[in-house]
Amino acid sequence: MLQEILSWLTDPAHWSGPDGIPHRLLEHLGYTVVAALAAIAIGVPLGLFVGHTGRGGLALVGLTNGMRALPTLGLVTFLFLVLGSTQTSTLIALVVLAVPPVLAGTYAGVQDTPRGVVDAAQGMGMTGWQRLWRVEVPNATPLLLGGIRNAVLQLVATTTVAAFVGLGGLGRYVLDGLRVYAYPKVAAGALLVAALAVVLDLLLAGLQRVIVPRGLRLAAVTRRRGGVAREPERVGTDVVAGAVAREGANG
Amino acid sequence: MLGDIVQYLSDPFNQDRILGYLGEHLQLSLLPLVIGLAAAIPLGWLASRTRSLRLTLMGTANVVYTIPSLALFVVLPGLIGTQITAPINVILALSIYTAALLVRPVVDALDAVPGHVIAAATAMGYRPLRRFFAVELPLSVPVLAAGVRVASVSNISLVSVGALIGTGGLGALFTGGFQIRYLPPIIVGIALTLLLALVMDLLLVGLRRALTPWSRVGGAH
Amino acid sequence: MRRTLAVVGAIAALVLTACGDPTKGGAGGGGAIVVGSADFAENELLMELYAGALRSAGAQVETKPRIGSREVLVRALQDGSLTVVPEYTGNLLNYFDKDNAATKPDDVYGSLEQKVPSGLAVLDKSPAEDKDVLVVTKETAEQQGLRSMDDLGPKCGQLVLGAAGEWKSRWAERIKTLYGCEFSEIRTTDAGGPVTVDALKSGQVQVANLFTTASAIDENGFVKLDDPKQMYPAQNVVPLVRRDALDDKAKQAVNNLSAKLTTYKLTELVKRVEVDKEPAPRVAQEFLKNNGY
Numbered sequence: 212m213l214q215e216i217l218s219w220l221t222d223p224a225h226w227s228g229p230d231g232i233p234h235r236l237l238e239h240l241g242y243t244v245v246a247a248l249a250a251i252a253i254g255v256p257l258g259l260f261v262g263h264t265g266r267g268g269l270a271l272v273g274l275t276n277g278m279r280a281l282p283t284l285g286l287v288t289f290l291f292l293v294l295g296s297t298q299t300s301t302l303i304a305l306v307v308l309a310v311p312p313v314l315a316g317t318y319a320g321v322q323d324t325p326r327g328v329v330d331a332a333q334g335m336g337m338t339g340w341q342r343l344w345r346v347e348v349p350n351a352t353p354l355l356l357g358g359i360r361n362a363v364l365q366l367v368a369t370t371t372v373a374a375f376v377g378l379g380g381l382g383r384y385v386l387d388g389l390r391v392y393a394y395p396k397v398a399a400g401a402l403l404v405a406a407l408a409v410v411l412d413l414l415l416a417g418l419q420r421v422i423v424p425r426g427l428r429l430a431a432v433t434r435r436r437g438g439v440a441r442e443p444e445r446v447g448t449d450v451v452a453g454a455v456a457r458e459g460a461n462g
Numbered sequence: 463m464l465g466d467i468v469q470y471l472s473d474p475f476n477q478d479r480i481l482g483y484l485g486e487h488l489q490l491s492l493l494p495l496v497i498g499l500a501a502a503i504p505l506g507w508l509a510s511r512t513r514s515l516r517l518t519l520m521g522t523a524n525v526v527y528t529i530p531s532l533a534l535f536v537v538l539p540g541l542i543g544t545q546i547t548a549p550i551n552v553i554l555a556l557s558i559y560t561a562a563l564l565v566r567p568v569v570d571a572l573d574a575v576p577g578h579v580i581a582a583a584t585a586m587g588y589r590p591l592r593r594f595f596a597v598e599l600p601l602s603v604p605v606l607a608a609g610v611r612v613a614s615v616s617n618i619s620l621v622s623v624g625a626l627i628g629t630g631g632l633g634a635l636f637t638g639g640f641q642i643r644y645l646p647p648i649i650v651g652i653a654l655t656l657l658l659a660l661v662m663d664l665l666l667v668g669l670r671r672a673l674t675p676w677s678r679v680g681g682a683h
Numbered sequence: 684m685r686r687t688l689a690v691v692g693a694i695a696a697l698v699l700t701a702c703g704d705p706t707k708g709g710a711g712g713g714g715a716i717v718v719g720s721a722d723f724a725e726n727e728l729l730m731e732l733y734a735g736a737l738r739s740a741g742a743q744v745e746t747k748p749r750i751g752s753r754e755v756l757v758r759a760l761q762d763g764s765l766t767v768v769p770e771y772t773g774n775l776l777n778y779f780d781k782d783n784a785a786t787k788p789d790d791v792y793g794s795l796e797q798k799v800p801s802g803l804a805v806l807d808k809s810p811a812e813d814k815d816v817l818v819v820t821k822e823t824a825e826q827q828g829l830r831s832m833d834d835l836g837p838k839c840g841q842l843v844l845g846a847a848g849e850w851k852s853r854w855a856e857r858i859k860t861l862y863g864c865e866f867s868e869i870r871t872t873d874a875g876g877p878v879t880v881d882a883l884k885s886g887q888v889q890v891a892n893l894f895t896t897a898s899a900i901d902e903n904g905f906v907k908l909d910d911p912k913q914m915y916p917a918q919n920v921v922p923l924v925r926r927d928a929l930d931d932k933a934k935q936a937v938n939n940l941s942a943k944l945t946t947y948k949l950t951e952l953v954k955r956v957e958v959d960k961e962p963a964p965r966v967a968q969e970f971l972k973n974n975g976y
Contacts, residue, residue: 212540229868280615280659282622284633285652288640292648295881368530372623376640377871377878385536387848387871389627392754394540401533408528475962545764547719547750628722628750637749641876642724642957 212394216402219395230383232403239380239407242373243366246302250309250362255355258317262351263343271318275311283308283369287376297377301370308369309362316358320351349424356419360412367408381407463645470646480635484654486549487631490624491617491658493553498560499610505561506568507594516569523562531555531620535627552624559620560613567609571602604677607670611663618659622651632658716929719747719756719765723874724963725813725896725953729769731967732944733922733937737767739976740936742929752849752874753778760803760925767937770923772808773916774815777853786913788812792921804926806934808919809941811949813896815854815915817844817908823889824906831909835890836862843867845888847874854914861912866890896950898957920944936976943974 219225226232261267286307290300324347332346374382384400470476509516534555539546542554575598583597622633630637635651671677716737720730727748734744747765750756753774759765772791776783779798785791792808799805819829829835835842839858844850844866851869858864872879875893883891884903893900900907922937929937952970955961 230871276615277656280619280656282619282633282636282652282655284622284625284630285636285648285655288636289645289648289652292640292643292645292877296885297878297881364528368532371530371532372626375626375637375873377873377882382532383848383871385532386626389536390752390754390847390874391849391852392546392752392758397536398540401530401537404533405529408530409525412528470960473962473965475965478964479962545759545762546755547747547759547764625749628747628755634749637722638724638727641722642960643877644960646960 212398215395216398219399220402229379235379235381235383236403236407239367239370239382239404242302242305242370242378242380243363243411246305246309246366247359247363249302249306250313250366251359253306254310254313254358254362255317258314258355258358259321259343259348259351262318262321263339263347268318268322271314275315278308278311281308283372284375287369287373291376301373301376301378304373305366305369309366312361312365313355313358316361317351317355319358320354321347323354324350353419353423356415356422360415360419363411363415364408367404367411371404467646467649470644471650476647480632480650480654483632483634483651484658486629487618487621487633487655487658490549490552490621490629490631491556491614491662494556494560494617495610495614497553497557498613499564499606501557501561502564502568503599506565506572509565510569510572519565520569523565526558526562531559531623532626534558535624547628549629551627552621552629556617556620560617563613563616564606564609567605568602571605572598574605575601600673603670603673607666607673611666614662614666615659618655618662622655715743715745716766716933717745717747717764718767719750719759720769721753721756722749722751723876724956725894725949726769728952728956728963728967729920731964732940732970733767733769735967735971736936736940736976737929737933739971740933742933752847754849757803757923760923761800763925765925766928767922767924770805770921771813771918772805772921773918774853775805775921775923776916786916788917788919791917792919795921799923802926804924806922806924807938807941808921809944811920811941811944811946812918813894813920813946813949814918815892816895816900816910818883818891818893818900818905819889819908820883821904821906829906829908831911832858832862832864832914833909833911835908836864839864839866841867842889843887844869844890844892845872845879845882846892847871847879850892857914861914896946896953898950898954902958920949940971940974940976 220232228234258271261271283304287301287304290304291297294300294303328346328350329342332342337345370378370380371382371385374380374386381400381404384396384403388394388396388400471480505519509519535551538544538551538555539548544550544554579597579601580593583593588596621631622636624630625633625637632651632654635647639645639647639651718730718734718737720726730746730748734746737744750759750765753770756765756768756770757778760768772788772795773786776785776791776795776798779800780794783794783798785794788808792805795805817832817835819827823829827834827838829838839862846869848871855869870882870888872882872888872891875897879888879891879893880899880903882888883905890908891905893905895907899905920941922941948970952966955966956963
């Protein structure tokens with residue numbers, strides 16, 4: 212069976228034309244990137260605002276939690292019937308699903324800034340803007356990037372499902388293959404999607420390493436080494452944040 | 463629009479369908495939650511013991527979690543030889559996600575049990591396994607519960623993708639409504655999915671409270 | 684350690700038994716007849732009609748709507764998860780015997796009876812038909828002077844076709860041979876559903892593959908292109924069943940139903956589901972009641 216999948220993947224006929232692997236891969240990547248950028252443009256400023264001012268935090272957490280339960284296929288079919296165009300409706304659906312993880316990550320990142328550090332910044336006479344840019348944003352980067360990673364995973368998955376309403380991309384192989392029960396095609400499509408998701412996630416993980424300020428990484432290490440016995444309750448909230456940051460990847 | 467929805471909902475034929483799908487949805491999302499948790503506890507326990515195993519398991523869990531659900535749903539029958547339309551494909555796929563999601567919280571939770579508590583239990587003559595079920599596991603409930611809540615919401619929203627392979631609970635309302643350009647079933651499907659997730663979440667919170675009577679003593683939680 | 688292993692083993696066994704007991708018996712155990720359908724409204728309606736007819740013959744019936752396409756349904760019949768599915772003679776024959784050139788209803792049905800794989804069988808065909816048809820918008824038809832697939836042939840090079848994913852492998856060669864038609868692109872939309880219709884309306888595709896009973900054709904004033912060389916074979920509605928899974932009484936009930944359906948009646952029933960948004964089970968039940976079930 213693996214043999215069949217491999218021979219499907221290596222068949223030159225599947226590497227050219229509008230239904231060829233390069234074109235489908237680029238389409239998939241294109242939708243993912245455009246929607247991710249849009250989601251960042253919306254989610255980051257909003258998350259910073261809410262995190263910095265503390266206004267609307269509760270509403271935001273409730274909203275993002277609710278969005279997590281939103282079924283992708285329902286949203287995509289709903290928007291298609293309302294808006295009519297495959298491209299517009301799916302792009303909106305993609306952005307709608309990608310904003311919450313970005314927003315939640317940004318907000319959690321800002322919130323995560325140790326109280327003492329914020330007080331110290333205020334004590335040093337920093338203005339609100341200075342505090343935001345010099346203290347809270349650097350502090351928020353790890354969780355913010357975590358949010359973006361989730362959003363991207365979510366997007367790769369959702370773009371696959373959106374083939375149902377006629378979108379291009381790698382989901383075509385899965386759905387079209389399923390219709391004629393060409394298992395190698397279906398499996399090859401699924402593998403390509405999974406590979407794309409893993410590669411993008413690794414790239415972003417690498418970026419996370421490069422971007423996250425050195426001081427924060429050091430702090431994290433010391434915290435872990437020194438962590439003799441953390442209170443279960445405290446860990447509880449950590450894990451919620453962690454889980455929330457990891458979760459929601461599968462559209 | 464609201465009128466259309468009311469009209470759709472008031473038809474007994476539609477009610478039958480919707481209830482059927484709702485029941486299916488509940489099973490397809492709940493069973494994996496139980497199975498995934500049952501798998502994650504021993505896996506997490508093993509991982510918290512052996513460092514190499516820990517790295518392998520965590521790495522695998524992370525990769526598994528990046529695989530899009532539709533991809534997993536359609537590949538599974540070929541891997542394990544099940545019928546293409548069998549609910550087992552969806553159940554197994556979601557169980558795998560649940561386990562992948564819960565392994566880390568299990569490990570974290572076990573790590574977080576204070577050393578002196580374990581020392582005390584050992585001194586009282588608890589053997590490792592009994593200590594695990596009597597002391598470590600109960601103490602890890604708050605952390606685990608957080609993970610289970612996330613998995614529950616995630617499962618409930620993922621089930622509907624199964625409609626693309628013929629087993630999707632409420633997801634059938636999306637594909638069916640879509641085909642005849644009819645919004646009410648889609649809207650009802652979305653609303654019921656959200657409601658189901660909310661109710662499950664409240665139940666899980668209640669369950670956690672019941673399982674951690676000590677957390678109420680301080681009144682802080 | 685041994686005890687640990689025992690516990691791990693016990694949990695694994697628990698997980699396995701839980702897995703082995705899926706929420707619904709896939710094989711439809713207990714002798715119940717499982718009627719399935721493809722993922723479009725008309726097929727779901729036919730499924731309800733068959734289910735109703737079988738129930739009236741005293742059978743215990745389950746339905747499994749919206750499973751997928753023919754390829755998936757036939758497999759599901761063969762592996763025992765379904766007992767009956769509504770099918771269409773021409774496309775079904777084409778699926779079992781790719782090179783069969785029969786086009787007339789009786790020829791197609793005759794060949795089909797022979798070509799159905801062992802283990803499966805077809806019951807009587809119905810006079811009702813639902814064929815594939817290529818349609819264009821009224822404007823395209825007027826501008827390009829299109830009335831039939833003969834007119835279409837020479838112009839295909841500038842036109843994009845919207846059709847389901849399986850169209851290409853089924854028909855691309857055939858249409859080239861018969862009409863000299865090679866579309867500039869065959870875009871995958873869906874099987875005669877909203878994606879195809881919207882793509883045609885918005886001009887993303889200029890030709891679309893729909894089905895003759897589709898309400899969208901009249902609603903949008905699309906023009907059906909004639910098929911003088913009969914590329915698309917006759918497509919009479921026909922039940923595909925597991926051989927020996929139905930007793931004579933059950934078969935008779937379904938055959939009686941098939942005899943009562945006509946293309947006109949089927950189109951009307953489909954319209955009630957697609958346009959008036961009535962639930963398929965009710966439309967089916969009323970039809971059965973009016974026809975003495």
